[in-house]
Amino acid sequence: MKNPMRLPAFAAVLAVFFCTCATAQLTENRKPADAATEHQEASGPSDNEIVSALKQALELATGKAVAIAGKPDGFLDNEAIRILLPPKLQSVGKAMRLIGEGETVDVLEIGMNRAAERATPQAKQIFLDALKKMTFRDARKILAGGDTAATEYFEQTCSADLRTAFSPIVHSSLHRVGVIKNYDHVIKTAPGGNAIANEFDLDKYVVGKTLDGLFYEIGQQEINIRTNAAAQTTALLKEVFARK
Numbered sequence: 001m002k003n004p005m006r007l008p009a010f011a012a013v014l015a016v017f018f019c020t021c022a023t024a025q026l027t028e029n030r031k032p033a034d035a036a037t038e039h040q041e042a043s044g045p046s047d048n049e050i051v052s053a054l055k056q057a058l059e060l061a062t063g064k065a066v067a068i069a070g071k072p073d074g075f076l077d078n079e080a081i082r083i084l085l086p087p088k089l090q091s092v093g094k095a096m097r098l099i100g101e102g103e104t105v106d107v108l109e110i111g112m113n114r115a116a117e118r119a120t121p122q123a124k125q126i127f128l129d130a131l132k133k134m135t136f137r138d139a140r141k142i143l144a145g146g147d148t149a150a151t152e153y154f155e156q157t158c159s160a161d162l163r164t165a166f167s168p169i170v171h172s173s174l175h176r177v178g179v180i181k182n183y184d185h186v187i188k189t190a191p192g193g194n195a196i197a198n199e200f201d202l203d204k205y206v207v208g209k210t211l212d213g214l215f216y217e218i219g220q221q222e223i224n225i226r227t228n229a230a231a232q233t234t235a236l237l238k239e240v241f242a243r244k
């Protein structure tokens with residue numbers, strides 16, 4: 001007589017056998033496309049997608065920065081980037097205000113800021129040209145860098161072209177009626193004014209401050225895009241910066 005206790009054990013072995021066969025069949029029938037899809041999901045965006053996303057982000061950041069700084073009062077009413085008297089003349093400016101010549105100082109400062117506002121829009125095309133030249137290596141470095149890595153990239157690649165574009169606009173703006181006249185008056189009032197006039201170039205000072213203000217605004221926009229999901233306005237931007 002057969003041992004009845006062996007039947008359940010035999011049934012369990014059969015169950016394991018059939019389950020193993022079914023699993024093997026499913027694995028064999030699995031479509032290659034499914035595996036490719038999972039691999040793509042695991043590996044993340046392609047190189048081209050990363051470059052495309054970075055260019056989207058930087059075009060957005062530079063466009064907003066130029067729009068903010070390059071409008072009327074974009075420099076003048078922005079405490080972060082407003083152009084003040086050169087450090088060597090600030091004490092003179094304060095003294096002139098005390099003796100009732102504050103308007104002279106105001107006209108000079110307003111003129112410097114207006115020159116910066118008129119020059120800034122020229123930066124837009126220069127930044128777009130720089131984006132066209134961006135390589136995958138550049139994009140990877142920017143993506144993996146600090147919160148203002150792209151801003152630093154633009155400073156390195158665009159500053160010379162920006163100075164060239166800004167200089168004639170700043171020069172013509174400063175030589176409009178009132179600005180240079182008031183600057184000369186401030187210089188004459190300053191102790192050692194002649195020496196200051198000989199070693200100081202107002203055009204270069206304003207161009208330099210225009211660059212400083214513009215890159216400051218680009219940096220603020222870049223930080224916002226990197227850290228604020230609401231500023232990542234496309235699905236690709238969200239995916240790339242989420243994986244940073």
